[in-house]
Amino acid sequence: MIQEIARAKLNLALHVRHRRSDGYHALETLFAFVRDGDLLTLSDAETDRFAITGPFAATLQAESDNLVTRARDRFRLTFGDDRPCAILLDKRLPVASGIGGGSADAAAALRALATRAGVRHDDPDLLACANVLGSDVPACLLSRTAIGRGRGEDLVPVDGLGGVPALLVNPGVGVSTAAVFERWDGVDRGSIGSGDLLEVARSGRNDLEPPARSLAPAIDGVLAVLARQPRTHMVRMSGSGATCFALFEDAPACAAAAEAIRSAEPGWWCLETALI
Ligand code: C5P
Numbered sequence: 001m002i003q004e005i006a007r008a009k010l011n012l013a014l015h016v017r018h019r020r021s022d023g024y025h026a027l028e029t030l031f032a033f034v035r036d037g038d039l040l041t042l043s044d045a046e047t048d049r050f051a052i053t054g055p056f057a058a059t060l061q062a063e064s065d066n067l068v069t070r071a072r073d074r075f076r077l078t079f080g081d082d083r084p085c086a087i088l089l090d091k092r093l094p095v096a097s098g099i100g101g102g103s104a105d106a107a108a109a110l111r112a113l114a115t116r117a118g119v120r121h122d123d124p125d126l127l128a129c130a131n132v133l134g135s136d137v138p139a140c141l142l143s144r145t146a147i148g149r150g151r152g153e154d155l156v157p158v159d160g161l162g163g164v165p166a167l168l169v170n171p172g173v174g175v176s177t178a179a180v181f182e183r184w185d186g187v188d189r190g191s192i193g194s195g196d197l198l199e200v201a202r203s204g205r206n207d208l209e210p211p212a213r214s215l216a217p218a219i220d221g222v223l224a225v226l227a228r229q230p231r232t233h234m235v236r237m238s239g240s241g242a243t244c245f246a247l248f249e250d251a252p253a254c255a256a257a258a259e260a261i262r263s264a265e266p267g268w269w270c271l272e273t274a275l276i
Helices: 057-061 067-079 100-119 122-131 135-143 177-183 197-202 208-213 217-226 251-264
Strands: 001-017 026-042 049-053 085-090 146-150 154-157 163-171 232-237 244-248 271-273
Touching: 001 100, 001 135, 001 163, 001 197, 001 232, 026 271, 049 057, 049 067, 049 197, 057 146, 067 085, 067 100, 067 122, 085 100, 100 122, 100 135, 122 135, 135 146, 135 154, 135 244, 163 217, 163 251, 177 208, 208 217, 208 232, 217 232, 217 244, 217 251, 244 251, 251 271
Parallel strands: 049 085
Antiparallel strands: 001 026, 026 085, 026 146, 146 154, 163 244, 163 271, 232 244
């Protein structure tokens, strides 16, 4: 049995530079990952099986085409490993919420299958599988802080944010990534900075915030509540939303904010965690 955590991804900054001729958008983004995520378990089996459990299982089960089974099929095609397997996904993170979700699950499946087959996690063919599955899957395969360019797949790992307390908050609305990108206003507001990573993050933006907020006004409320919390380094939306996050100066401040938000907004999903 092999287990992999599909860690939640944050875009500490996400600068959209231009619309490409292939329909994707050229990005500059600072990816970071947190301790917590979905849990994927891979076991040998007589026939292929895929099951989803956990608090967000129901939303995903409705989808016929899951990124995890696509990752499994893509791995087989690439590496010729036809042994059947059982994959169990404990879905702990909200779906369609800007924190990786399906991309992280697909990447976790690739890592687990690679481990079983004796393939290195940095094998270029594994990275190629990730690339085909989605723009965020290569970053999730790496699951460490990195600057992403291109569609997000052109990655340069960076160090320096491990242990920073983070609070992730989702108001319970899903947003379509494609719809948010479609509403981007086309204005290039410039590249992300360089140097101290926290400063790069703080001085950056998420250019998808305005279009996401117009599609899901509940995001306004989440950002406002996070902005009122004491001792934050920064508050921002992640990816195409609707999950927003705050980074804190210390863990007690993060815990206090989590408690305040949970009691004020019991319907919101709230994860108290830390960057890795
Ligand atoms: O790559 P992925 O399938 O995850 O992307 C989902 C959608 O998000 C794409 O179909 C595209 O509309 C949009 N997207 C984009 N530019 C990116 C990444 C995603 O326009 N860099």
